[in-house]
Amino acid sequence: MDVCATARTDRESKVTLVFEHVDQDLRTEMEKSGAQLLLEMLTFNPHKRISAFRALQHSYLQKEEEPHTKKRSVIYSYQMALTPVVVTLWYRAPEVLLQSPYAAPGDLWSVGCIFAEMFYRKLLFCGNSEADQLGKIFDLIGLPPEEDWP
Numbered sequence: 001m002d003v004c005a006t007a008r009t010d011r012e013s014k015v016t017l018v019f020e021h022v023d024q025d026l027r028t029e030m031e032k033s034g035a036q037l038l039l040e041m042l043t044f045n046p047h048k049r050i051s052a053f054r055a056l057q058h059s060y061l062q063k064e065e066e067p068h069t070k071k072r073s074v075i076y077s078y079q080m081a082l083t084p085v086v087v088t089l090w091y092r093a094p095e096v097l098l099q100s101p102y103a104a105p106g107d108l109w110s111v112g113c114i115f116a117e118m119f120y121r122k123l124l125f126c127g128n129s130e131a132d133q134l135g136k137i138f139d140l141i142g143l144p145p146e147e148d149w150p
Contacts, residue, residue, distance in 0.1 A: 089133055090126050094144070097134050 093109035096102055116124040125140070127133030 089130065090123055092130075092133065094134060094137050097130050097137075098149075 091110040091113045093106040096106050113124050125133055125136040127136050
């Protein structure tokens with residue numbers, strides 16, 4: 001991996017992470033193998049890898065074969081820089097949309113959205129704003145109990 005840092009302004013820097021080439025991202029693999037990949041991913045536990053990815057979505061997930069086995073695959077994500085924007089809107093957990101601090105459970109929400117997308121072959125929630133996204137989530141799963149609101 002290479003790290004390239006450049007100044008954007010006097011107060012802000014841009015950091016670009018350059019990774020080794022991987023043959024395909026998860027979206028490409030989903031189109032090829034669907035259900036089989038879903039079964040392989042059920043063993044994926046993001047919390048064994050890193051406490052919070054913050055930017056978990058299928059285009060950041062990569063698939064590569066483990067060197068010591070022929071059939072088992074590893075799914076992993078690149079750790080993204082911490083930015084004010086957390087996760088692509090369509091994979092953002094309700095608590096994050098409600099301005100709660102980002103934590104590892106938000107990654108599980110993102111993984112769940114990715115699983116649903118793999119199963120249904122379409123986005124589960126595709127809002128065009130934070131309010132619209134929350135509305136789509138609440139339309140499907142209902143409002144949380146009052147004691148669970150942040």
